[in-house]
Amino acid sequence: MKFISTRGQSPPVSFREAVAIGLAPDGGLYLPESLPDISPRLRAWVNLSYAELCTEFMSVFATDVPEDVLSHLVHRSYATFTHPEIAPMRRLDDRTAVLELWHGPTLAFKDFALQFLGNLYGWEGEQGGRSINVLGATSGDTGAAAIYGLLGKPRTAIFILYPDGRVSPLQERQMTCTGAANVFALALDGSFDDAQRLLKDAFGDAEFARQHHLSAVNSINLARVLAQCVYYLWAWLRLSDEERERVEFVVPTGNFGNVFAGWLLQRMGVPIAGFKVATNQNDILHRFFATGEYRVGSVQPSLAPSMDIQVASNFERLLYYLLDEDPKRVSAAMTELKTRGSFRLPNLDRDTFTSSSASDTEIAASISRIWERHNYVIDPHTACAFQDLSPARFSVVLSTAHPAKFPEAMRAATGTESTHPALEELKARPVVKHRLPAELGALRKFIAEHGV
Numbered sequence: 001m002k003f004i005s006t007r008g009q010s011p012p013v014s015f016r017e018a019v020a021i022g023l024a025p026d027g028g029l030y031l032p033e034s035l036p037d038i039s040p041r042l043r044a045w046v047n048l049s050y051a052e053l054c055t056e057f058m059s060v061f062a063t064d065v066p067e068d069v070l071s072h073l074v075h076r077s078y079a080t081f082t083h084p085e086i087a088p089m090r091r092l093d094d095r096t097a098v099l100e101l102w103h104g105p106t107l108a109f110k111d112f113a114l115q116f117l118g119n120l121y122g123w124e125g126e127q128g129g130r131s132i133n134v135l136g137a138t139s140g141d142t143g144a145a146a147i148y149g150l151l152g153k154p155r156t157a158i159f160i161l162y163p164d165g166r167v168s169p170l171q172e173r174q175m176t177c178t179g180a181a182n183v184f185a186l187a188l189d190g191s192f193d194d195a196q197r198l199l200k201d202a203f204g205d206a207e208f209a210r211q212h213h214l215s216a217v218n219s220i221n222l223a224r225v226l227a228q229c230v231y232y233l234w235a236w237l238r239l240s241d242e243e244r245e246r247v248e249f250v251v252p253t254g255n256f257g258n259v260f261a262g263w264l265l266q267r268m269g270v271p272i273a274g275f276k277v278a279t280n281q282n283d284i285l286h287r288f289f290a291t292g293e294y295r296v297g298s299v300q301p302s303l304a305p306s307m308d309i310q311v312a313s314n315f316e317r318l319l320y321y322l323l324d325e326d327p328k329r330v331s332a333a334m335t336e337l338k339t340r341g342s343f344r345l346p347n348l349d350r351d352t353f354t355s356s357s358a359s360d361t362e363i364a365a366s367i368s369r370i371w372e373r374h375n376y377v378i379d380p381h382t383a384c385a386f387q388d389l390s391p392a393r394f395s396v397v398l399s400t401a402h403p404a405k406f407p408e409a410m411r412a413a414t415g416t417e418s419t420h421p422a423l424e425e426l427k428a429r430p431v432v433k434h435r436l437p438a439e440l441g442a443l444r445k446f447i448a449e450h451g452v
Ligand SMILES: *Cc1c(COP(=O)(O)O)cnc(C)c1O
Pocket: 108, 109, 110, 141, 142, 219, 252, 253, 254, 255, 256, 257, 258, 259, 306, 307, 381, 400, 401
């Protein structure tokens, strides 16, 4: 199978190439050249384990990875999860279930994609006999998930830039207490924007990037989208016929990566009735689905920090399909967004997508309500999804993080603190971080000295 760019100005590439390149050279995002119809295979997939299902699904796309290798990489990726079902579904009542996506090593859903991506990188390194230095910037969860994806992988090093003093203490511990020799947590004397600028400058120096085999981790990698399709498929296969008829996946989102994966699966023939795009007070996506206008605002910090985003980087993939798979129209819309700060789409399918937004007060109220009614603790991101659930639908709420990652918000809403043994264990380990000034020269020197 080949993969094309949403902007249409880069040649089609294979799966392995698309994963290695990340962002297409024309600035677009990769998508399958044409989407397969997987509906005839659903019946046979019901009894597979999570890793078996993931292998079957990925083999439709990763046609340039040998099947036995793919199976090995996938099984290894999900062997780090602590629940036997990987993504267990918990029913709260007869029209609500929660899909728990936080049984991976960093207790957030990003592990589903980044464990797999890390194993793919490791295998590419072995294949090409070449080393990879992965460089990323984070304001929290992505950095930790990327680090755990690459922990101890041969011929691989990972450098994660984060603003010193501005990520939560537990998030910092996840990045700095791994004890792995190939992990470098770089505490930047600056803001998250400084970290992103530095990252861009490092990759902008093409000679340096080439010489050190620099590779990016970001939310737009094709492998991340495809790996995220699998838990929707897994959950759908576990529903009764009656539930399937009215199932709506309710997805806390910022970058539109997670919910896009579910929608793509629907387009491949899995009959999912609908999706609800659940934002926090940074509601650009909610406003888009309510009005058809996509307009960038400014970011307001919230209780659900991993969704404090205004430009949803994966949104361009949906746009490609909404604009009839016409790359010229996608490029025009993205140019309009850049120059005018907004664009409008007249003909939205309002049956498939609904949306909501939750203020911090509403997030806290949902956490308390679910705790009192169901004796079940949800984190602030998951709480955004409990805003205005449709009574006519069977709602499967995607739970994106374990509540113990956000102790202050949980204490305020429930009066008790949720804990997790993996986080408690981190507290006993030494913090190893490298302080760095926000200067390209300092970053280059550090990578040259510590890279593989
Ligand atoms: C990253 C993240 C999200 C948002 O996911 P997107 O794919 O960016 O929409 C939601 N919740 C948690 C806990 C996250 O880490």
